[in-house]
Amino acid sequence: MRETLNKNYRKIFIIILIIFLWEGIYNLNIYPQTLFPSLTEIIYEIVKGFRDFSIILSIQYSLTLLFKGIVLTFLLAFISVLLSEVSIIFNDFLEMLISIAHPLPGIAIIPLVILWIGIGEKAILFIIIHAMLWPVIINLKSGIQSIPKIYMDLSEVFNFSRVDKIKHIYFMGILPHIFSGLKIAWARGWRALISSEMVFGVVGSSSGLGWYIFKQRVFMNTPGLYGGLVIIIILGLLVEGILFKKLENIYIGKWS
Amino acid sequence: MEKVIELLSLNKSFNGEKVIENLNYTFFSNEIVVLLGYSGVGKSTLLRILSGLDHQYQGEVKYASDINVSKSIIPIVFQSFDQLLPWYTVKKNILLPYKKENDKLKIFNEIIDILDLGNALHKYPKELSGGMKQRTAIARALLAKSKVILFDEPFSSLDITMRQSLQNLVLKIQRKYNQTIIFVTHDIEEAIFLGDRLLIMADSKTRHDITLNSENKERYTNPFDQQVRKVIKIIEGSTQ
Numbered sequence: 001m002r003e004t005l006n007k008n009y010r011k012i013f014i015i016i017l018i019i020f021l022w023e024g025i026y027n028l029n030i031y032p033q034t035l036f037p038s039l040t041e042i043i044y045e046i047v048k049g050f051r052d053f054s055i056i057l058s059i060q061y062s063l064t065l066l067f068k069g070i071v072l073t074f075l076l077a078f079i080s081v082l083l084s085e086v087s088i089i090f091n092d093f094l095e096m097l098i099s100i101a102h103p104l105p106g107i108a109i110i111p112l113v114i115l116w117i118g119i120g121e122k123a124i125l126f127i128i129i130h131a132m133l134w135p136v137i138i139n140l141k142s143g144i145q146s147i148p149k150i151y152m153d154l155s156e157v158f159n160f161s162r163v164d165k166i167k168h169i170y171f172m173g174i175l176p177h178i179f180s181g182l183k184i185a186w187a188r189g190w191r192a193l194i195s196s197e198m199v200f201g202v203v204g205s206s207s208g209l210g211w212y213i214f215k216q217r218v219f220m221n222t223p224g225l226y227g228g229l230v231i232i233i234i235l236g237l238l239v240e241g242i243l244f245k246k247l248e249n250i251y252i253g254k255w256s
Numbered sequence: 257m258e259k260v261i262e263l264l265s266l267n268k269s270f271n272g273e274k275v276i277e278n279l280n281y282t283f284f285s286n287e288i289v290v291l292l293g294y295s296g297v298g299k300s301t302l303l304r305i306l307s308g309l310d311h312q313y314q315g316e317v318k319y320a321s322d323i324n325v326s327k328s329i330i331p332i333v334f335q336s337f338d339q340l341l342p343w344y345t346v347k348k349n350i351l352l353p354y355k356k357e358n359d360k361l362k363i364f365n366e367i368i369d370i371l372d373l374g375n376a377l378h379k380y381p382k383e384l385s386g387g388m389k390q391r392t393a394i395a396r397a398l399l400a401k402s403k404v405i406l407f408d409e410p411f412s413s414l415d416i417t418m419r420q421s422l423q424n425l426v427l428k429i430q431r432k433y434n435q436t437i438i439f440v441t442h443d444i445e446e447a448i449f450l451g452d453r454l455l456i457m458a459d460s461k462t463r464h465d466i467t468l469n470s471e472n473k474e475r476y477t478n479p480f481d482q483q484v485r486k487v488i489k490i491i492e493g494s495t496q
Contacts, residue, residue: 050421129489133353148338150334150336150338150339151341153332154308154339154341156308157307157308157309157329157330157331157332158329158331158352158353158396158400159327159329159353160353168341168344168352169341172341172344175343209267252343254380255342255343255344255380255381255382256342256343256382
């Protein structure tokens with residue numbers, strides 16, 4: 001408890017230090033003010049973005065898209081892992097596909113995606129799913145491999161049905177890996193989303209945080225650009241540090 | 257006495273190496289048979305065959321007419337403390353295999369009392385001691401109300417006090433429920449204390465069947481007794 005408290009104080013101290021450092025550099029006029037705005041200007045731009053709803057709409061668009069991507073990724077991952085458990089040939093195929101596709105950065109396939117899918121929401125979804133799917137599959141597969149053999153023996157001895165085996169042994173056994181997969185998916189998907197939004201820009205009448213930042217640069221609104229970055233950092237911290245931790249505590253904290 | 261399981265010319269090999277050769281043996285109702293021998297001699301393999309976990313053998317395993325090995329549960333209590341599902345509480349671990357059977361509640365309460373698990377029902381396995389974990393596994397096995405319960409060295413990882421208390425518990429529950437218990441161990445004292453009969457497995461072919469009664473049990477527990485020395489010699493011979 002004391003250790004956590006001290007750590008939190010240290011974190012607050014570091015944040016205050018960064019703020020002072022930032023303002024110090026700004027006031028020394030080392031860099032042009034168009035490149036290095038003051039914190040007040042950045043905060044003003046963030047508040048302005050919230051007031052005219054532009055930031056809120058961008059956050060909503062980006063998070064909705066990422067949520068769709070995560071759901072589809074896990075759906076595809078579960079189906080693939082299930083099929084690879086029942087078919088050796090599919091398993092070999094999947095392993096080969098992973099070794100080919102996993103090292104390929106999402107941004108590298110953008111030209112190909114434009115040719116095949118165009119520049120709409122589907123294209124962004126394709127890129128973020130590509131970024132998330134392979135590590136999630138690897139994670140789920142290693143989760144299944146880590147389930148002790150004795151649980152399989154137990155399910156045989158106590159005549160578990162196939163559904164019970166999936167529900168009580170496989171699903172519960174890989175739950176910690178689902179959470180770590182979710183964290184990886186979030187981290188990779190979030191990055192891929194922001195970068196592909198910058199490339200694809202406005203889709204219909206909506207656009208995400210990536211485009212928000214890009215737009216600020218085009219209009220040379222550097223404080224707004226920094227503001228967008230701050231929002232991305234805060235969202236990342238909120239999801240990883242609070243939401244995922246809370247969910248983990250609820251579902252696996254009691255027993256793991 | 258009713259025959260519960262009969263083994264006829266049972267043979268089992270692993271990668272061409274014979275582990276059990278031509279075993280003929282009968283387990284009767286309401287007795288504790290202890291399979292005694294050193295590691296690797298085929299005791300646990302035999303238990304896996306009896307429970308229906310291993311079907312790759314030659315020969316015949318005949319069960320009593322009211323045991324259908326593919327449908328009935330022939331429960332095992334394993335050695336490993338990992339035999340409980342860590343994501344469920346003690347209560348759920350015990351009741352999970354029987355969730356479709358509504359008539360288990362009365363016997364559940366009775367078993368919980370006997371095994372003194374009342375205070376642990378809502379705990380998770382990580383919060384339990386080794387002894388409590390094994391008690392939970394025994395409760396789960398007992399709830400099957402099977403004619404036979406298999407124990408695969410369940411107490412070998414426990415300290416001596418806990419081991420003795422659980423050995424007494426096994427005797428108590430066997431007397432109460434009149435089940436056939438097939439108990440694997442490599443501990444001679446445990447075998448003599450628990451067993452009505454000992455099946456000493458020296459190697460894949462050499463076996464000795466000893467019936468124990470109150471008279472010779474006392475003699476066998478004396479480490480200087482000639483018969484005990486003979487048993488020890490047989491078992492030690494299996495490791496050479």
